[in-house]
Amino acid sequence: MQFSNQEVSNLYKHIGTQVKKARELKGMTQLSLSLEMGYKSVSLVSAAELYTDGKHFNIEHLYKISKVLDVNMEYFWV
Numbered sequence: 001m002q003f004s005n006q007e008v009s010n011l012y013k014h015i016g017t018q019v020k021k022a023r024e025l026k027g028m029t030q031l032s033l034s035l036e037m038g039y040k041s042v043s044l045v046s047a048a049e050l051y052t053d054g055k056h057f058n059i060e061h062l063y064k065i066s067k068v069l070d071v072n073m074e075y076f077w078v
Helices: 005-025 030-036 043-050 059-069
Strands: none
Touching: 005 043, 005 059, 030 043, 030 059
């Protein structure tokens, strides 16, 4: 089975949108989420939420985000 680059891009964009939605529902800024995840910069969160320049969240990021925002990881895929 083949998967197009567009399909994968759409998945990353969807996950980024879900992270942003969950973050905003918790009243957190990108910076506060980044700091809670142990990063000193907002660059990862800001780029990955929008899938800028191919930057995306990996499983470790999503695990940390789910803990910080108190959501199940499956939330990011639905």
